[in-house]
Amino acid sequence: MAPLRPALRAWRTTxxxxxxxxxxxxxxxxxxxxxxxxxxxAAGPFVSQPTNTNTAAxxxxxxxxxxxxxxxxxxxxxxxxxxxxxRVALANLDRARAIYKExxxxxxxxxxxxxxxxxxxxxxxxxxxxxxPKTWSYTGGLDVSYEVDxxxxxxxxxxxxxxxxEAVAAAYDAAKVVVVAETTRAYVDACSxxxxxxxxxxxxxxxxxxxxxxxxxxxxxxxxxxxxxxAGVTLAQAQAALPPxxxxxxxxxxxxxxxxxxxxxxVPEPARACTKAPEIAGALPVGDGTALLRRRPDVRQAxxxxxxxxxxxxxxxxxxxxxxxxxxxxxxxxxDYLKGNRTLSFSFGPLxxxxxxxxxxxxSRIAQARAQSxxxxxxFDGAVLNAxxxxxxxxxxxxAAMQQRDALVEARDRAENAFRLADQRYRVGSISYLDVxxxxxxxxxxKSQVAAADQRVxxxxxxxxxxxxxxxxxxSTQ
Numbered sequence: 231m232a233p234l235r236p237a238l239r240a241w242r243t244t245x246x247x248x249x250x251x252x253x254x255x256x257x258x259x260x261x262x263x264x265x266x267x268x269x270x271x272a273a274g275p276f277v278s279q280p281t282n283t284n285t286a287a288x289x290x291x292x293x294x295x296x297x298x299x300x301x302x303x304x305x306x307x308x309x310x311x312x313x314x315x316x317r318v319a320l321a322n323l324d325r326a327r328a329i330y331k332e333x334x335x336x337x338x339x340x341x342x343x344x345x346x347x348x349x350x351x352x353x354x355x356x357x358x359x360x361x362x363p364k365t366w367s368y369t370g371g372l373d374v375s376y377e378v379d380x381x382x383x384x385x386x387x388x389x390x391x392x393x394x395x396e397a398v399a400a401a402y403d404a405a406k407v408v409v410v411a412e413t414t415r416a417y418v419d420a421c422s423x424x425x426x427x428x429x430x431x432x433x434x435x436x437x438x439x440x441x442x443x444x445x446x447x448x449x450x451x452x453x454x455x456x457x458x459x460x461a462g463v464t465l466a467q468a469q470a471a472l473p474p475x476x477x478x479x480x481x482x483x484x485x486x487x488x489x490x491x492x493x494x495x496x497v498p499e500p501a502r503a504c505t506k507a508p509e510i511a512g513a514l515p516v517g518d519g520t521a522l523l524r525r526r527p528d529v530r531q532a533x534x535x536x537x538x539x540x541x542x543x544x545x546x547x548x549x550x551x552x553x554x555x556x557x558x559x560x561x562x563x564x565x566d567y568l569k570g571n572r573t574l575s576f577s578f579g580p581l582x583x584x585x586x587x588x589x590x591x592x593x594s595r596i597a598q599a600r601a602q603s604x605x606x607x608x609x610f611d612g613a614v615l616n617a618x619x620x621x622x623x624x625x626x627x628x629x630a631a632m633q634q635r636d637a638l639v640e641a642r643d644r645a646e647n648a649f650r651l652a653d654q655r656y657r658v659g660s661i662s663y664l665d666v667x668x669x670x671x672x673x674x675x676x677k678s679q680v681a682a683a684d685q686r687v688x689x690x691x692x693x694x695x696x697x698x699x700x701x702x703x704x705x706s707t708q
Contacts (some may be wrong), residue, residue, distance in 0.1 A: 259381045259551070260544025263389075263537045266610055273520040280514075280629035287515035289525070292701040294414050296515075297508040300419055301500035305490065309413040312491030316409055319402040326391075326398040333391035336384040336639050339376040345369065377555050378387035386541045393538035399529035407527060409489060411696035415689060416486035416500050422685035423479035424505035429681045430472045433674040437465040440670060441687055443662060457663040471678060482563030507688050514628075514691065516660055516698060522621055523614060526699035532613035536606040543599040617699070624697040628690040634682040642676035649673045 244683050275285055290296070310316065346369045379385055441461040447453035483497045490498070523529050652669035655661045 232651060235309055253277060258385060259383065259547035261540060263540040265533065266536065266567055268523065268606060268614060271519075272485065272614060272618060273518070273519045276516065276622060276625055278625035278629060280625055282512040282632055283512050283516045283625070283628075285516055285518055288517035288521040289515050289695065289700040291700060293695050294410060296510045297414075298511070299508040301498075302414060302506070302508060305498060305501065306410055306413050308633055309409050309490045310406065313409045313489055314491055316402070316405050319398075319405040323395075323398050323402050323614075328394040330388075330391040330395045333384075333388045334413075336377065336379075336387065339374050342373040344371040355535065360555040368562070368564045370562065373557070373559040375555050375557040377553060380554055381548045381551040383545060383551075383553075386544035386548060390538045390541035390545065393534045397531050397534035397538060400527045402536060403527035404531060407699055409695060410700075412490045412690055413486065414695075415491060415692045416482050417504070417506050418484060418688040418692065419482040419685060420479055420501050421504040421507040422681070423475055423482060425507060425684065426475045426678070426681035427472065428505055429677050430468065430475055433463070433468045433677060434472065436670065437461070437468040437674065439448075440666070441465050445458065448670065451664060457667075460664065460667045464667055464674070465702040468674055469673070507684060510691070513633045514694060516694065518627065519618060519621075522617060522698055526613075526617045527698075529610075529617050530605070530612045532610040537611050539599070539606040543596065544597040546596045549595075617697075620697040621694075625691070628687070628694050631683070631687045631690040635680070635687050638676065638683045639681045642673075642680045645669070645676040660671040 279285070294302055347366065348369075349366050377384065441458070441464075444453050444457050448455060448458050483501055484494045485503055487494055487497045490572045492498075551614055647665075649669040649672070652661065653665045656663055656666045
């Protein structure tokens, strides 16, 4: 029984270590994370209340379908699958998930297996006289170790990795918001500029007809050469407005191609053929601050980053305490002279290691982790304020753009009436052609301004969608 006493003592020590680990398993170093509070009025209604919005309805995730445009749906679908920035964000998410799985590996034992065979003399196992004869030797080994997470170092590390993964998933969602919004903006801009080009061409045609009429009247002696020159100025000005619009439309189309992972020569034909910007039926669903902060992925990303940095405080604190590792090992050595029970050896028991670090360095690392957590808290507060600010700014800009467009539409309608009246009076000889030119120039300018206002309204509407954070789906972090 005597040879069993050391083994029993080893087992008793092992069980004592396991019991202690079970008693303190619920303890973890560092502070526990709690979701930070939001500003008191952050969840209330928006300050800006444009007339064409609906605060009772929240923005759907697939908000671009509110346009009811199949061509736009296809463009967004392709952009979500081929955009290069999204591919980068997805790769970063895959990497974060792999790091999380690596951290979870700390919950499981680590093993090391070895085996080998060699031929030669082994004087260590030879018991006879003289030189040992040559023989084959076979070896094998198995080592298993497991860290008992007494002070929560492994758990805090897993907690930090999980929060990191969720933060990267939120960053991926934020990239989706940008891609969807900018794809929609590029398409709507291309359509709006196409509409503006049609307006410019109609203005050129109007100015050309007036030019022809005045030229004919000059030949008939009823108009002066001055009237012809004035009509020529109007025609040239109308023609000068066309090239910039064509350039802006091409730029929007090239932007759209890049967002979809295409080259400039691969501009989608539906976008190139579009000459009428899609509209949304009814009021814009915008919700309130509660829906905004729940939906904005940058707010979620900042909150998850704060959770990760808080957990890292515990990782730094845990390095001040000892680490307990349970381990077992077995070794096998056999040759022609070692047989039976002599070929196998094993050991089992706990290993306590406590590194006494430079306390100044250790405390400094804890202070660094706490400072990083404080910075992440400030970043979260900033993300909340920025989300509210961007939403209010976009809603205010949209309201202003709508009001401006309404006024410009009225101005265009009045300019059309004024030009019609001027043309009628000129034909009966009650006014000079100068008055017709002035009325015509006002009409051309009014039409151009309305077309430009339509583009600004469309862009402002998309900025609202972008600020409200629509178009993301929460990614899994498992």
